[in-house]
Each structure stands twice: as structure tokens, then as C-alpha cells.
């Protein structure tokens with residue numbers, strides 16, 4: 001059940017290279033040569049939308065590869081986006097819409113009376 005790409009990962013000759021790459025990214029981040037967590041999270045929405053330029057996207061992906069916090073955050077962000085997209089299919093029952101509008105109109109009128 002090991003996926004084809006996964007076998008390369010089990011090769012001990014490859015693994016140190018991946019570790020080295022992660023170490024170099026961490027080092028660059030520590031030296032301020034690569035964007036840190038805070039900066040990377042500013043790019044998150046653009047990355048998910050696919051509007052980042054190539055250089056920033058490469059830096060973003062390098063960071064996601066080495067930073068568990070940010071990659072976990074991105075997973076959650078993606079899940080939230082997906083759930084929000086599914087909400088488009090929900091039709092609000094007419095009665096609920098009416099009640100909500102009634103409530104909003106009345107609360108607006110109430111706040112005008114106050115002022």
C-alpha cells in the first residue's frame with residue numbers, strides 16, 4: 001500500500017537530503033533571509049487562491065515543508081474554505097428569512113428610538 005512516490009522517501013540516501021533542505025530553510029528563516037511564520041501567514045490567502053508570484057510561492061512552500069505549525073494552520077484554513085463553499089448550497093427557508101428580517105427591522109427601529 002506504499003504509494004510510488006513514498007518509496008523514494010524510504011531510501012536512506014534521499015532522506016538526509018530532505019533533512020538538509022529543511023535545516024537550510026530553518027537557518028535562512030532564523031537569519032531573516034527567508035520569511036518567518038508571521039510573514040508566511042500573510043501570504044496564506046493568496047497562496048490558496050493561487051495568486052502568489054513564483055518566488056514568494058517557492059519561499060512559502062519551503063516554509064510549509066519545514067514548519068509543522070504553519071502547515072497545520074494551512075490545513076485548517078483550507079478545510080474552513082471548503083466548508084464555507086459548501087454553505088453556498090444551503091437555501092434559507094422563507095419563514096426563517098422573514099423572521100430574521102422582522103427582527104433586524106425592529107432592532108434597527110429600536111436603536112433609532114434610543115438615539
Ligand SMILES: [Zn+2]
Nearest residue numbers: 037067069070
Ligand atoms: Zn511557520
